[in-house]
Amino acid sequence: MATSIKNPHTFFNFQEKGDPRSLRSKIDKLSTCFLAIASVSSIFAASSIAALLLYNFVKFCEQGFLPNILSDAWLPSKGKYGFLPFIAGTLWITVVAMTISLPLGFLTAIFMAEYIPRKLYSPVKSLIELLAGIPSVVYGMWGLMILIPLVRDHLAPLIGGSLGEALPIFRVNVNAGFSVLAAGIVLSIMVLPIMISISEEVMRAVPMEYREAALALGATRWQTVKTVTLRQASSGIFAGIILSFCRAFGETMAVLMVAGNVATTPSSLFDPAYPLTALIANHLLEMLSTPSYAYALLTAGFTLFTITFSFNVVARLTIRQLRRARR
Amino acid sequence: MLEEKLLRLIMVLATAVVLGSLLVILVDVVRRGVTALSPSMLIELPRDGGRGGGLLNAIVGSLYISTLATLFSASVGVPAGLYIAEFEGKSRIARTASFVAEVLSGVPSIIFGVYGFVFFVIMLNMGVSLLAGALTLAYLELPIIIKATEETVKLVPSHVKEAALSLGATRWEVLSKVTLRQASPGIATAVLLAFARGAGEAAPLMFTSGYSNFVPSSLLSPAANLPLAVYYLIMMPFPEAHKRAFAAAFILTMLVLSVNWSSRIVFKRWGRYVVK
Numbered sequence: 001m002a003t004s005i006k007n008p009h010t011f012f013n014f015q016e017k018g019d020p021r022s023l024r025s026k027i028d029k030l031s032t033c034f035l036a037i038a039s040v041s042s043i044f045a046a047s048s049i050a051a052l053l054l055y056n057f058v059k060f061c062e063q064g065f066l067p068n069i070l071s072d073a074w075l076p077s078k079g080k081y082g083f084l085p086f087i088a089g090t091l092w093i094t095v096v097a098m099t100i101s102l103p104l105g106f107l108t109a110i111f112m113a114e115y116i117p118r119k120l121y122s123p124v125k126s127l128i129e130l131l132a133g134i135p136s137v138v139y140g141m142w143g144l145m146i147l148i149p150l151v152r153d154h155l156a157p158l159i160g161g162s163l164g165e166a167l168p169i170f171r172v173n174v175n176a177g178f179s180v181l182a183a184g185i186v187l188s189i190m191v192l193p194i195m196i197s198i199s200e201e202v203m204r205a206v207p208m209e210y211r212e213a214a215l216a217l218g219a220t221r222w223q224t225v226k227t228v229t230l231r232q233a234s235s236g237i238f239a240g241i242i243l244s245f246c247r248a249f250g251e252t253m254a255v256l257m258v259a260g261n262v263a264t265t266p267s268s269l270f271d272p273a274y275p276l277t278a279l280i281a282n283h284l285l286e287m288l289s290t291p292s293y294a295y296a297l298l299t300a301g302f303t304l305f306t307i308t309f310s311f312n313v314v315a316r317l318t319i320r321q322l323r324r325a326r327r
Numbered sequence: 328m329l330e331e332k333l334l335r336l337i338m339v340l341a342t343a344v345v346l347g348s349l350l351v352i353l354v355d356v357v358r359r360g361v362t363a364l365s366p367s368m369l370i371e372l373p374r375d376g377g378r379g380g381g382l383l384n385a386i387v388g389s390l391y392i393s394t395l396a397t398l399f400s401a402s403v404g405v406p407a408g409l410y411i412a413e414f415e416g417k418s419r420i421a422r423t424a425s426f427v428a429e430v431l432s433g434v435p436s437i438i439f440g441v442y443g444f445v446f447f448v449i450m451l452n453m454g455v456s457l458l459a460g461a462l463t464l465a466y467l468e469l470p471i472i473i474k475a476t477e478e479t480v481k482l483v484p485s486h487v488k489e490a491a492l493s494l495g496a497t498r499w500e501v502l503s504k505v506t507l508r509q510a511s512p513g514i515a516t517a518v519l520l521a522f523a524r525g526a527g528e529a530a531p532l533m534f535t536s537g538y539s540n541f542v543p544s545s546l547l548s549p550a551a552n553l554p555l556a557v558y559y560l561i562m563m564p565f566p567e568a569h570k571r572a573f574a575a576a577f578i579l580t581m582l583v584l585s586v587n588w589s590s591r592i593v594f595k596r597w598g599r600y601v602v603k
Contacts, residue, residue, distance in 0.1 A: 024497050031499040038406035039424035045466055046427045049442045107341035131349045133587045135527030137554045138576050141561050142352050189348050222331045250435020252530040277437045284444060284534050301441045312433035
């Protein structure tokens with residue numbers, strides 16, 4: 001004969017669970033609170049960064065520096081804060097870096113997603129992940145020791161001599177090696193891993209059936225890539241490009257070491273540049289001298305933050321939408 | 328067919344250039360590092376303003392700062408990641424936190440340095456110190472830990488959680504005794520990756536932890552670290568200092584890469600015990 005349960009309520013602890021005064025349910029509530037507090041504090045952390053930068057930007061505007069922000073006069077002792085050379089420096093370097101890394105990263109990503117022999121895939125992938133792990137000062141050191149002599153002694157005479165006459169962006173005005181080109185090359189290597197891993201991931205996520213349909217219609221492999229994979233993955237690739245742009249835009253140490261840090265607007269690839277990040281890194285301690293200098297430097301930070309922030313939001317929203325569409 | 332072959336050739340070339348540049352950099356760092364490295368580099372403090380002696384200050388400083396930063400960051404990031412993964416559908420806080428973490432991961436590292444300098448060093452009056460540096464670095468590591476925790480927790484199969492719930496466990500009991508254990512290999516990996524990321528950063532620490540030629544004696548004394556050692560030493564005009572920069576870069580690269588590598592091993596080893 002089966003033993004019967006006299007009171008199923010006490011046996012299964014139903015009452016205890018439903019009772020709001022019980023210890024277990026209190027712990028349950030408290031723990032949820034604790035987790036929520038942790039989340040709130042991480043939101044607070046991020047918004048306090050934004051608030052600090054915004055506050056100083058507003059102060060900067062209040063002091064009436066805003067109208068001259070795009071002039072090229074940077075004379076902190078006289079209260080002149082023109083950001084043009086720094087913004088131009090950042091843009092030059094980032095554009096050079098993207099021009100080099102885009103074709104390389106894009107082609108490597110296609111190769112890794114579509115063509116690579118299966119045995120080679122995981123070693124190549126882990127090598128690229130390795131590349132992502134190398135600290136930025138190490139890239140900077142490599143640029144300083146190898147790239148700068150290379151640009152100064154070989155690239156500048158070679159390219160400047162042949163193309164410099166016709167195209168002003170290849171003209172060699174000052175040949176010190178520290179240049180937009182050197183910084184661009186270092187950055188391009190640094191952003192490659194992000195670009196490759198994101199684009200390769202989205203291309204791999206394109207369903208096999210789509211490719212098979214194209215192949216069954218007689219398309220060659222490249223035609224399949226062109227008409228199916230790239231079209232399906234385009235928004236994800238776009239997000240990858242934006243994220244790597246952000247990385248290049250905000251990189252500090254490597255650029256600080258190889259860009260030359262001369263506060264003039266560069267006009268050629270071989271000119272030195274002074275990007276925003278390097279400006280902050282070199283002068284942050286001087287901000288204690290005058291309040292307006294502090295506002296100016298934090299405004300530089302605010303500019304960097306706002307641009308990378310908005311680009312990131314666009315990229316993340318694109319990726320999110322892509323994931324939702326897949327589901 | 329010509330297009331096919333040509334493009335394939337270009338792709339192979341592009342991949343070769345990418346991998347080649349990686350190998351060139353790695354080989355360069357290792358070659359310079361190995362010739363510059365000696366046992367005294369690892370156990371001696373610097374002498375003559377950095378021109379002689381070892382790198383003990385930077386090695387110990389780096390380990391202190393990154394370990395502390397990872398501790399701070401994990402103590403907020405792991406619960407936040409758990410919350411996001413468990414409550415994303417129900418709570419607006421969770422969705423906001425998830426989005427904030429994603430966006431925070433793209434903020435340039437120098438911005439954290441600026442924030443740390445203004446907020447911790449000046450406003451909270453910590454001075455240029457080990458503690459200020461570690462807190463600043465914790466901000467930088469936070470998104471890594473949050474996102475990785477969130478992702479691994481989401482991967483825990485719902486039938487495992489439902490089994491525990493059906494036995495009468497409360498939500499917290501399921502979370503702490505089932506979900507957290509299932510996710511522990513992933514969380515451990517995230518913590519190690521965040522440590523490696525923190526150990527390689529120089530820009531946030533320039534103004535927050537500062538630099539000193541001694542091993543830090545307290546939380547409020549300035550502390551050196553390896554990335555900044557590389558930077559300061561390579562910018563000096565003396566060949567002896569450059570040699571020490573090469574050694575520092577080699578030690579740093581090996582530290583970061585080996586922590587990265589061990590995070591994978593941890594994931595593989597511990598991952599075997601996870602219910603799929």
